[in-house]
Amino acid sequence: MTHALLYSRAPIGIEARTVRVETHLAPGLPAFTIVGLGDTAVRESRDRVRSALVNSGFDFPQRRITVSLAPADLPKDGGRFDLAIALGILIASGQLGNITTDNYEFIGELSLNGQLNPVSGMLPSSLACLAEDRTLIVAADNAEEASLPGTPTLAANQLARVAAHLTGQQPLEPHQCQPPSKQHFQGGCLSEIRGQQTAKRVLEIAAAGGHSLLLCGPPGAGKSMLASRLPGLMPPMRTAQALEVAAIHSLKQPRNSQLFYQRPYRAPHHTSSATALVGGGSYPRPGEISLAHHGILFLDELPEFDRKVLEVMREPLETGEVSIARAAQQLTFPARFQLVAAMNPCPCGYLGDPEKSCGYRCEKAKRYQGKLSGPLLDRIDLHLDVPAVEAKELLGDKEGETSEAVAQRVRFAWKQQWHRQQRLNRELGSDKLEPMLRRHRDWLAGVMSRLGLSARALHRSARVARTIADLDNSPEVERDHLREALSYRQNVQQG
Numbered sequence: 001m002t003h004a005l006l007y008s009r010a011p012i013g014i015e016a017r018t019v020r021v022e023t024h025l026a027p028g029l030p031a032f033t034i035v036g037l038g039d040t041a042v043r044e045s046r047d048r049v050r051s052a053l054v055n056s057g058f059d060f061p062q063r064r065i066t067v068s069l070a071p072a073d074l075p076k077d078g079g080r081f082d083l084a085i086a087l088g089i090l091i092a093s094g095q096l097g098n099i100t101t102d103n104y105e106f107i108g109e110l111s112l113n114g115q116l117n118p119v120s121g122m123l124p125s126s127l128a129c130l131a132e133d134r135t136l137i138v139a140a141d142n143a144e145e146a147s148l149p150g151t152p153t154l155a156a157n158q159l160a161r162v163a164a165h166l167t168g169q170q171p172l173e174p175h176q177c178q179p180p181s182k183q184h185f186q187g188g189c190l191s192e193i194r195g196q197q198t199a200k201r202v203l204e205i206a207a208a209g210g211h212s213l214l215l216c217g218p219p220g221a222g223k224s225m226l227a228s229r230l231p232g233l234m235p236p237m238r239t240a241q242a243l244e245v246a247a248i249h250s251l252k253q254p255r256n257s258q259l260f261y262q263r264p265y266r267a268p269h270h271t272s273s274a275t276a277l278v279g280g281g282s283y284p285r286p287g288e289i290s291l292a293h294h295g296i297l298f299l300d301e302l303p304e305f306d307r308k309v310l311e312v313m314r315e316p317l318e319t320g321e322v323s324i325a326r327a328a329q330q331l332t333f334p335a336r337f338q339l340v341a342a343m344n345p346c347p348c349g350y351l352g353d354p355e356k357s358c359g360y361r362c363e364k365a366k367r368y369q370g371k372l373s374g375p376l377l378d379r380i381d382l383h384l385d386v387p388a389v390e391a392k393e394l395l396g397d398k399e400g401e402t403s404e405a406v407a408q409r410v411r412f413a414w415k416q417q418w419h420r421q422q423r424l425n426r427e428l429g430s431d432k433l434e435p436m437l438r439r440h441r442d443w444l445a446g447v448m449s450r451l452g453l454s455a456r457a458l459h460r461s462a463r464v465a466r467t468i469a470d471l472d473n474s475p476e477v478e479r480d481h482l483r484e485a486l487s488y489r490q491n492v493q494q495g
Contacts, residue, residue: 002026004091007105008084009128010076011121013284013331014247016128020070021081021106023088028064034085036069039077039283048079048110049086056114056160061093075329077283079109080119083137086110086159087166099166105129106162108139114159118142123250126151127243137162137172145254147177149243180260182236190229190403193222195393197400200226202384202488204406207233208413209425209467211460212317212339212379214302217386218351223342226386227298228265230340232403233410236261241294244334248286248293264295266337270304278312284324284331289316292337302343303371310376313339317379320427338426339380345369381426381460382488413470425467433462436477443479447486461485 002025009016019036032046053060067085069076084106090096107125109117116139126146129136135152143155154172156162164170190200199215203226206213215223237245242260249255249264268276268288279287289297299305316322320336345351346365377383417424421432437444437458448458462477464485469477 002092004088004101006084006088006091006101007134008081008107009105009125010074010080011124011251012074012329013333014124014244014251014286016121016125017071017074018128018132019074019076019081020068021084021088022068022070023085023092024066024068025061025089025092026064026066030062030064032065032067034067034069036067036072037075038069038081039075041078042069042076042081045079045082045085045110048082048112049089051112052082052086052110052114052159053089055112056158056163058090058095058160058163059093061089063093065089075283078119079117080107080121082110083108083116083159083162087162090163096163096167101166103134104137104166105132105134106137107142108137110159116140116157116159116162120253121251122146123148123243123247123254126153127247137165143175144177144257145246145250147175148180148246148257148260150177178257180242180257182261187232188225188229188403189232190401190406191399193225193229193400194396194398195389196222196226196386199384199386200400200406202382203230204233204410205464205467205471205488206230206338206340206382207406208410208471209381209417209464210338211381211426211464211467213341213382213384214377214380215340215342215384215386216345217342218388219344221386221388223386224298224300227296227300227340227342229403230296230338231263231265233407234263235407235411235414237263237294245294248290248333251285252291264292265298266292266295267298267300270299270301272305272309274306274309274312277309278316278322278324278335279333280324282326284326284329284333286333287322289313289322289335289337290333293334295337297337297339299339299341302341303368307371307373311373314375314379341380343369343372345385378454378456379460381464384488409471412473413467416470416473425463425470428463428466430459433459433466436462436466439477440479440482444482451486451489453486453489457489461489464488 004023006021008019008021010019034043050060109119118139118141122142122145127149130149130151136146137154138146140155140157143153147153153175155175165172217223246255266288277287316335321332322335323332346368351365465477465481468481468484
């Protein structure tokens with residue numbers, strides 16, 4: 001036999017496409033050629049594979065070796081094809097005898113001594129392999145992640161160990177993944193925050209409907225603490241959601257399996273670039289908004305972010321996905337995240353405080369807040385001023401509600417939404433809001449005129465009102481619910 005065909009995977013976005021690794025040995029001067037649109041790391045497989053074969057006790061054929069990674073127009077990067085290439089050479093040269101590999105897929109990078117190293121993007125490959133009903137063979141360090149979806153996974157530390165399995169000399173045992181825990185979020189408790197009753201109420205509404213939130217207040221008011229308590233109020237992800245989130249994180253850095261069901265909480269620094277936020281690169285990888293999919297993206301010191309960086313979030317906030325276009329391909333990453341942002345009202349942070357303010361007048365505060373565009377603010381459902389906590393509240397003995405008590409009400413509101421519409425209120429379409437808006441049409445017309453609300457702002461407030469009604473266990477959205485929802489859209493940017 002001078003020809004061998006094996007299967008591997010190349011991650012494209014959050015998908016993993018099948019790659020056919022064909023190896024052919026022909027007579028002639030010794031040469032080793034890899035074709036199929038591979039990057040530098042793929043072309044360097046020649047040297048890694050040659051050393052790995054020799055150091056594993058195999059012969060490297062002194063013939064003309066051609067390896068084709070098909071389809072040829074599919075971009076390929078990294079060393080994930082090393083294992084398949086090495087095994088293809090062994091099979092084509094007859095060193096493994098007459099074996100079949102049709103039911104296997106191989107992913108792994110080789111060290112020069114024949115050891116198998118882990119690669120990124122394993123979970124999308126594992127999910128795709130499961131759909132094809134093939135058994136995946138990976139490096140031992142990738143085994144836990146690869147077996148998360150229940151995929152039949154075999155793991156090995158050495159190339160020789162994989163070869164021994166294929167020849168039947170020493171079969172590999174299927175790797176069993178430890179079942180991920182469904183434990184609730186282990187962060188801080190809401191009761192640790194003294195005062196701020198209005199902010200806690202808004203936080204509960206945001207958690208109950210998945211609404212975006214902007215907190216504005218002086219330093220030390222507790223904005224960051226409030227935001228960090230939000231994950232503890234939200235129910236764990238469902239299995240399908242958890243797998244989707246884990247697949248996205250697999251492309252950058254795999255999540256801890258103990259966090260499998262917990263919603264991601266991402267807090268990038270304000271020096272982050274647009275590419276870091278939305279994703280990109282020569283081989284596009286997800287950014288922070290995709291890593292926060294089904295979870296929370298917290299942006300502290302919001303006006304300190306570059307305005308162009310913030311503007312790239314406008315479309316994902318509406319559509320729940322981000323499209324990255326390159327000359328050779330266009331990829332779409334999911335980005336259904338919950339935005340929580342915090343900011344000071346002015347550069348010094350103490351606007352309106354005669355004792356601490358640096359003396360900036362309203363015009364300078366407006367310029368500072370003006371770094372945030374109207375269209376971006378229009379897409380944030382809840383705007384809240386967070387005042388400084390008074391000393392008697394901060395040092396008092398009275399504790400507020402625990403996160404678990406609030407989380408129970410949030411879970412009840414989520415159940416109502418899923419039973420009624422199979423989605424959270426933040427995702428309600430305008431057709432679902434029309435009956436509510438018609439019922440309060442005359443009153444809302446006056447409110448829109450007085451507050452200068454756009455149609456988008458009105459619809460977002462209507463979704464918030466629906467959430468408030470769910471928390472009150474009310475089948476209909478009453479005027480009081482709308483009044484409370486609208487009160488959370490007129491605080492920020494009042495200078």
